[in-house]
Amino acid sequence: MTNPSVNTDVAEPSASDAPLHSTPLVDAHRALGARMVPFAGYLMPVQYADGILAEHVWTRTHAGLFDVSHMGQAIVAGPDHATTAAALERLVPGDIAGLAPGRIRYTQLLTPEGGIVDDLMVTRPADPSEDGRLFLVVNASRKEGDFALIAEGLPAGITLTPMPEKALLALQGPEAAAVIRRLAPTADDFAFMAGGPTTVAGFDCHVSRSGYTGEDGFEISVAAVDAVALWQALLADPAVKPIGLGARDSLRLEAGLCLYGHDIDETTSPVEAALVWSIGKRRREEGGFPGDARIRRELADGPSRKRVGLKPEGRAPAREGTEIHVGGRQVGLVTSGGFGPTVGGPVAMGYVETTFAAPGTEVSLIVRGKPLPARVVTLPFVPARYKR
C-alpha cells in the first residue's frame, strides 16, 4: 500500500525546513491522543483518538471544539470607524463602512488583478470606546503576507497590530449554544455574525457567533496564557469533544465553504468563486478596491468559470486535481473533494466553464483514468444551521 500520510489535503508540508510553530494547546492535543501533522507552518492535530468520521458526526450532532490558534488575529486602529473602514475598504470588496457595531463581515484581500490573496473575517467592536478599531482573523498560511500587505496599504494614522499573544478556539455544533450558556450566559444572545467581549469560564474573551462548519457555533479569542484552562473548561462539558483538522475539512466541504489555497487563490476572483454575496452593493457600484475593473466586469458580463458543487455517483471520492469533462473535453477541475460523512458519500467542489455551472448539469470526473459520472449541485451539501 502506498503511504497514505503523504497524500492528505490537510497535511501540507511547510514551504521550507523551518521549525514548526505550535499553538499554546500543543501539549493538550498530545494528551488527548492527537495525531499531529504540519499545517501552514504549525504542528496541528489532524485527528484525535476517535478518528475523522466520528469527530465529524459528533460536531454535526453535539458540539466540537477546535484549536484554530494558528490563524492570524490583528487589530486595525484609526481615529473613528468611518476613517478606519474607508482605509480597509481600499484593500477588500466587502462593505466595511456599513458594518454595524458588534457585527462581523466575511471578505477577501485582493491582488491588483482581483485575485484572492486571502479570505478573512472583520469585526467592528460593539463598545463605543473602541470606535475606530476593526478586529481581523486571517488564514494561518497567509498571515505574514496579509499583515505586510495591509500595513503597507494603510494610510498614515491607521495602524495594524498583529496579536500573536491571542489563541483562538471554535466551538461548533447544535449543542454549542447550550454549552456556552453554561460558561458564559450572555454569549447565546449574539446572533450569527455578531460578537463582543464576554467572560467565558472566568476568562476575558472575545466571543463571535461564527465558524466554518455550517453549524451554529462560536469562535472564542482568548489570551494565549489562558488557552489551556479555557480548553479544559469547555472539554469538561460532556457534550464537547475535541475535533481535528481532518473533520474541520470535511465539515467545511459539506458546508460549501472555501479552503484557501485549494478553492480560492490569487488566480480566482470572488465572482468566479461564487462569493458575490460578500461584495457590498455600494462597493459593486463604486469600486475602489484592488481588481475592481475585473470584478465589476465579471459582475456585469458573468465570469468565464464558476465554483460549483459536484456530487459524484456511487462511492468513489474525486479528490482535488480531478479533471471535470463534458463531451470528452475538459471543462474544469476539482479543487476540494472527498467523503462527506453526513452526506454518506463522496462530495466535491471545483471550477467549471460557466456554460456548465447550472445545477443538474451532468459531467464526468476522471478518477484513475476512468470517467466517473457526477452532477453539478447547489451548495451547501448539508443545510446550514446558523442562528439568524
Add this chain to the structure above:
Amino acid sequence: MSTHYTKDHEWIRVDGDVATIGITAYAQEQLGDVVFVELPEVGKVVAAGAEAAVVESVKAASDVFAPVAGTVVEVNAALPDAPETVNSDPEGAGWFMKIKLDGAPAGLMDRAAYDAYLATL
C-alpha cells in the same frame, strides 16, 4: 498455511498455490476511516508490485499493490459496500483479493521481521 508481510503494509496468507491479500492493522490505523475500496476484476493477471486495488480513507487515496505475481481468482465482494471492515478486521474479514500464484512468492517478511520493521518507523 503461512502468512507473510511487505514493507507496503500488506499481508499475504499462502494456502497451497493461492494467496489471500489484505492490508495490515498498522496500515488501516495510518489510513484512518476507510470509505471506499476498488477491487480488481477476477481473472486479471498481475505482476508483483503492480497496482491491484485502491483503498481510500476520508483523507487519502492509496494503491494496494499485488505483492506476488499471479491471477486474481476471487475478490472480497462484501468489501465495496462495507469498506469500514478494513478498519474493524483488517487481517480477517477485511481481506481484498485472492491471487493464484505464478511461482513461489519472494522478498516477503515473516511476522517477526515485519514487527521489527514496524519498530523502525
